[in-house]
Amino acid sequence: MLSQRGLRPAFEKKHVQFKAVLFDLDGTLLDTLGDIALTMNKVLEENGLPLPPPKEYRYFVGDGARTLVYRTLPLHLRDKEEVIEDLLGQFLEAYRAGWDKNTKLYNGIPEMLDTVCDRGIEMAVLSNKPHEFTCLCVERYLGPWSFGNVLGEKPGIARKPDPAGALTVARQLGIKPEEFLYVGDTSIDIKTATSAGMYPVGVLWGFRDRQELQEAGAKALLERPEEIAALF
Numbered sequence: 001m002l003s004q005r006g007l008r009p010a011f012e013k014k015h016v017q018f019k020a021v022l023f024d025l026d027g028t029l030l031d032t033l034g035d036i037a038l039t040m041n042k043v044l045e046e047n048g049l050p051l052p053p054p055k056e057y058r059y060f061v062g063d064g065a066r067t068l069v070y071r072t073l074p075l076h077l078r079d080k081e082e083v084i085e086d087l088l089g090q091f092l093e094a095y096r097a098g099w100d101k102n103t104k105l106y107n108g109i110p111e112m113l114d115t116v117c118d119r120g121i122e123m124a125v126l127s128n129k130p131h132e133f134t135c136l137c138v139e140r141y142l143g144p145w146s147f148g149n150v151l152g153e154k155p156g157i158a159r160k161p162d163p164a165g166a167l168t169v170a171r172q173l174g175i176k177p178e179e180f181l182y183v184g185d186t187s188i189d190i191k192t193a194t195s196a197g198m199y200p201v202g203v204l205w206g207f208r209d210r211q212e213l214q215e216a217g218a219k220a221l222l223e224r225p226e227e228i229a230a231l232f
Contacts, residue, residue: 017179018121018179018180018181018199018231018232019121019122019175019179019180020121020122020123020124020148020170020173020175020179020180020181021116021121021122021123021124021180021181021182021183021228022123022124022125022126022166022169022170022180022181022182022183022193022198023123023124023125023126023183023184024125024126024127024183024184024185024186024189025125025126025127025129025134025137025138025152026061026062026127026129026207027058027061027062027184027185027186027203027206027207027208028183028184028185028189028203028206029105029106029109029125029141029142030103030104030105030106030109030137030141031103031104031105031106032061032099032103032129032137033054033057033058033061033207034054034101034102034103035095035098035099035100035101035102035103036057036061036068036095037054037057038054038098038101038102039091039094039095039098039099040057040060040068040069040072040091041054042094043087043090043091043094044072044087046090047087047090049072049073049074049077050074052072058207058208059071059207059208060072061207062128062186062188062207063128063159063160063188064128064129064130064153064159065088065091065092065129065130065153066084066088068091069084069087069088069091070084073087092130095133099133099136099137100136100137100140103137103141104141105141105142106205106206106225107205107225108224108225108226109225110144111225111226112225112226112228113142113145114145115226115228115229116228116232117145117146119229119232121232122148122173122175123145123146123147123148124147124148124149124150124151124169124173125138125142125147125149125150125151126151126160126165126166126169126192127151127152127153128152128153128159128160128188129152129153130152130153130154131151131152131153131154132152133152134150134151134152134153135150135152138150148172148173149169149172149173151165151168151169160188160189160191160192161188161189161191161192161195162192162195163192163195163196163197165192166180166182166192166193166195166196166198167196170196170198177196177197177198178197178198178199180193180196180198180199181198181199181201181228181231182196182198182199182200182201183201183202183203183222183228184200184201184202184203184206185202185203185204185205185206185207185208185213186206186207186208186212186213186216187208187212187213187215187216189202190202190213190216190217190218191216191217194217199219199220199231200216200217200218200219200220201218201219201220201221201222201228201231202214202216202218202220202221202222203221203222203225204221204222204223205223205224205225
């Protein structure tokens, strides 16, 4: 059962029969923070720039790789487009060599995905991580499960919180947006779900906290992955 702390009192299943779950990736299914922080700090160090504490990266990630680079820079460099583009290229090259050194599934995720599959619910992934790495992560860590669509940041589709990616997934799967649960760990995810007309669910094991998710409008908060079963 969902705990009283885990599920907001306002939650009502109403009469919607959810047919699909659209998952965020980083901070929701996979703990990727270590590899992202190590890679970015390596690039910063090689360029003689100060290194943010690794714990700060949970607030740097979520808006795409370029924004990650921007947020790690000293204030006096954040308006230098050529610096940002140069460091972005370095980061992507270094991440290709180290994206899977420390990344892992969160505890309980395999069982959660098994539960969703057993219920006959379609699954998909939508991330602001570059599409190349989104696909690599899904292939490496989520191979035992079937995802009807996997979409990362790519040209032609605005990144979250713009609903374009979520609506693209819904359209390609042939499932109405209102028949989706959208599960993520940041306000970006909750805003994306709301804008797309999906049911916004926040997770508390990821990169952000309860307050951020509640203020963004999450209709349910999960403390543990197995609690997702109560939403179907």
